[in-house]
Amino acid sequence: MTDMPNTATPRHSLLKPDARTVKRNRAEARFKSYGIAAIAVGLLMLAILLTTIIGRGVGAFQQTFLTLDVQLLEEKLDKNGNRNLDEIKKVSTFGYAPLMAAALEVKVAETGITTDLKPKDMAGILSKDAAAQLRDFVLDNPELIGTAVEFEFLTNSRVDGYMKGRVTRESIANDKSISAEQLDLVDALVADGALEKRFNIDFITGADASDARPEAAGMGVSMLGSLFMMLVVLALALPIGVAASIYLEEFAPKNLLTDIIEVNISNLAAVPSIVFGILGLAVFINYMHLPNSAPLVGGLVLTLMTLPTIIISTRASLKSVPPSIRDAALGVGASKMQSVFHHVLPLAAPGILTGTIIGLAQALGETAPLLLIGMVGFIASNPPDGIASGLMDPNSAMPAQIYEWAKRADPAFYERAWGGIIILLVFLITMNAIAVMLRRRFERRW
Amino acid sequence: MKDNVISETDVTTNQTKIAARNVQVFYGDTHAIKDVSVDIQDKTVTAFIGPSGCGKSTFLRCINRMNDTIDICTVKGDILIDGEDIYDSAVDPVQLRAKVGMVFQKPNPFPKSIYDNVAYGPRIHGLARNKSELDDIVERALKRGAIWNEVKDRLHAPGTGLSGGQQQRLCIARAVATEPEVLLMDEPCSALDPIATAQVEELIDELRQDYSVVIVTHSMQQAARVSQKTAFFHLGNLVEFGETDKIFTSPEDPRTESYITGRIG
Numbered sequence: 154m155t156d157m158p159n160t161a162t163p164r165h166s167l168l169k170p171d172a173r174t175v176k177r178n179r180a181e182a183r184f185k186s187y188g189i190a191a192i193a194v195g196l197l198m199l200a201i202l203l204t205t206i207i208g209r210g211v212g213a214f215q216q217t218f219l220t221l222d223v224q225l226l227e228e229k230l231d232k233n234g235n236r237n238l239d240e241i242k243k244v245s246t247f248g249y250a251p252l253m254a255a256a257l258e259v260k261v262a263e264t265g266i267t268t269d270l271k272p273k274d275m276a277g278i279l280s281k282d283a284a285a286q287l288r289d290f291v292l293d294n295p296e297l298i299g300t301a302v303e304f305e306f307l308t309n310s311r312v313d314g315y316m317k318g319r320v321t322r323e324s325i326a327n328d329k330s331i332s333a334e335q336l337d338l339v340d341a342l343v344a345d346g347a348l349e350k351r352f353n354i355d356f357i358t359g360a361d362a363s364d365a366r367p368e369a370a371g372m373g374v375s376m377l378g379s380l381f382m383m384l385v386v387l388a389l390a391l392p393i394g395v396a397a398s399i400y401l402e403e404f405a406p407k408n409l410l411t412d413i414i415e416v417n418i419s420n421l422a423a424v425p426s427i428v429f430g431i432l433g434l435a436v437f438i439n440y441m442h443l444p445n446s447a448p449l450v451g452g453l454v455l456t457l458m459t460l461p462t463i464i465i466s467t468r469a470s471l472k473s474v475p476p477s478i479r480d481a482a483l484g485v486g487a488s489k490m491q492s493v494f495h496h497v498l499p500l501a502a503p504g505i506l507t508g509t510i511i512g513l514a515q516a517l518g519e520t521a522p523l524l525l526i527g528m529v530g531f532i533a534s535n536p537p538d539g540i541a542s543g544l545m546d547p548n549s550a551m552p553a554q555i556y557e558w559a560k561r562a563d564p565a566f567y568e569r570a571w572g573g574i575i576i577l578l579v580f581l582i583t584m585n586a587i588a589v590m591l592r593r594r595f596e597r598r599w
Numbered sequence: 600m601k602d603n604v605i606s607e608t609d610v611t612t613n614q615t616k617i618a619a620r621n622v623q624v625f626y627g628d629t630h631a632i633k634d635v636s637v638d639i640q641d642k643t644v645t646a647f648i649g650p651s652g653c654g655k656s657t658f659l660r661c662i663n664r665m666n667d668t669i670d671i672c673t674v675k676g677d678i679l680i681d682g683e684d685i686y687d688s689a690v691d692p693v694q695l696r697a698k699v700g701m702v703f704q705k706p707n708p709f710p711k712s713i714y715d716n717v718a719y720g721p722r723i724h725g726l727a728r729n730k731s732e733l734d735d736i737v738e739r740a741l742k743r744g745a746i747w748n749e750v751k752d753r754l755h756a757p758g759t760g761l762s763g764g765q766q767q768r769l770c771i772a773r774a775v776a777t778e779p780e781v782l783l784m785d786e787p788c789s790a791l792d793p794i795a796t797a798q799v800e801e802l803i804d805e806l807r808q809d810y811s812v813v814i815v816t817h818s819m820q821q822a823a824r825v826s827q828k829t830a831f832f833h834l835g836n837l838v839e840f841g842e843t844d845k846i847f848t849s850p851e852d853p854r855t856e857s858y859i860t861g862r863i864g
Contacts, residue, residue, distance in 0.1 A: 407670055477707035481770070483668065485720035485777055486697030495719070496709060 213572025378548030385452020394463030430522025466508025700774035706766035708758035744772025764795020
């Protein structure tokens with residue numbers, strides 16, 4: 154009689170997965186593919202975003218210029234011939250327009266281009282800002298009066314658009330700003346090499362320009378506005394935020410009051426930025442009578458907005474310093490403050506800096522509160538000179554400037570808005586890269 | 600008088616350094632230390648033993664008021680060092696902690712150089728007038744921490760780069776650099792291997808020449824090796840306190856006997 158034990162469950166070979174394992178592995182593979190799909194969608198969106206921004210915005214960095222030899226006639230610009238700057242200033246841009254028209258006429262004659270256009274219409278291909286630029290150049294170099302100079306004139310935005318393919322002969326059928334004959338002239342000048350498209354530094358450094366002269370508009374002044382705002386934010390939000398977090402994290406007793414404060418700081422971080430804008434309008438402008446449109450006010454509003462971000466990240470990095478370090482310091486007889494400032498804060502510093510930079514980057518891209526406090530100033534004049542005027546004079550900010558351009562009718566401004574976005578993104582990416590680098594570099598392991 | 604507190608009277612050869620009288624500690628509603636009275640002598644190693652959660656570390660932290668940093672912790676009763684009540688409102692805990700050094704369970708050097716680790720205490724207490732005095736203090740402390748020979752060539756290397764046993768001896772050197780009178784050690788060897796443990800134990804025995812050392816330990820062999828006096832804590836009570844030899848050979852309380860023979864804890 155064989156009395157073998159009954160083996161109800163057959164032994165499974167490890168070489169052949171059972172049904173349960175097969176099912177589990179399939180579920181795992183499925184989950185992995187969902188993840189990969191999600192990342193792929195994200196990357197696709199990013200690629201679309203970047204190609205759109207760059208495709209539409211990169212044109213703004215190029216501008217069409219017409220190089221002409223201009224006779225700076227003494228009898229027109231300095232009648233008395235004594236090179237007195239005050240007298241030269243009396244000649245308005247209208248005094249310069251005929252010089253440009255004449256220069257263009259000479260150029261056309263020289264190159265043998267045949268056109269039916271009158272000299273005045275020929276000059277129509279130049280920007281309305283060209284005369285002002287020539288005047289500024291002469292005022293800077295009065296000794297050149299009476300000589301002939303080679304000058305690069307900005308062309309009209311339609312000509313620029315034609316060079317960039319935005320304007321075509323069909324699209325100008327109803328356009329009073331430019332005619333088909335003028336485009337013929339443009340083609341001829343391009344063939345001659347006098348008219349060409351090239352990199353335009355003024356887009357990055359220049360000031361905004363009026364609706365009629367998009368070709369002269371630049372980001373420079375609003376960049377300064379953003380810079381002054383960031384200085385205000387840094388000078389206020391960093392010390393206040395760090396002091397508040399150190400107190401809350403290291404010194405404050407844990408009770409109902411500090412719990413309420415903590416919850417409210419987290420809530421503030423989620424408050425829509427436009428709420429801070431209307432608060433700034435009510436408090437800083439209507440009640441405290443600080444100047445409208447000033448970067449100081451913008452900075453104050455953005456400080457309010459950035460504080461919760463800085464406090465939250467600072468508290469997180471203070472919390473991540475192991476308590477054994479505090480014990481060690483207290484154990485050798487350091488006071489609470491010494492233990493915080495000698496040991497805890499230096500260890501938390503990279504985290505604090507990272508949080509601050511990310512907070513600043515967030516503030517740099519913020520538009521809504523600036524609209525409410527009027528920081529969409531139209532600044533077509535020279536950039537602010539000095540810190541006081543930088544803080545108190547009306548100005549714009551990069552995102553507000555982009556918004557302002559996007560609003561305008563001329564498609565040339567639309568292109569500049571995209572270009573402005575590229576500049577803004579370059580700043581944001583740089584700041585975030587610095588934050589990541591700091592974190593990598595100073596991260597400590599215990 | 601509580602029955603379970605057995606006061607030892609026959610060892611009075613040294614003078615009392617720390618005298619605790621009816622010490623009660625509460626963590627919120629939890630009664631962590633129940634009416635502990637004990638006299639700890641100068642130039643003696645006193646070991647606190649007992650199962651986890653019995654309150655021995657809590658009591659140790661009362662002696663340099665480290666419990667002050669825990670919000671919910673309240674201490675009642677008196678602890679006197681050289682006859683002065685350290686819980687008196689006139690006492691600044693910072694000054695107290697310079698006098699009562701502490702070494703923690705996990706080696707916790709500052710993430711700074713070896714030199715700066717040791718020099719930190721003397722610096723903030725103003726013990727050195729100039730650089731060369733500070734150098735002397737650091738050298739003396741590192742020698743007393745029995746680590747000088749290993750680190751003298753790399754004083755400016757980070758303290759966190761040392762091995763676990765070296766880090767702990769560095770922490771001991773850091774604690775003795777401020778010239779304390781009492782040295783509290785909270786399971787100083789629990790994170791160390793047997794060789795490092797032996798080195799630290801040897802060091803503790805040497806430190807006895809100058810300090811009153813109080814050590815909390817989970818290892819009864821260690822208590823037996825390094826201490827002259829032993830206190831056995833159980834559930835917040837000081838069950839038995841006396842000569843180490845006596846505690847380990849002929850304990851009076853049945854709970855002590857159960858613990859050291861491995862039946863409880």
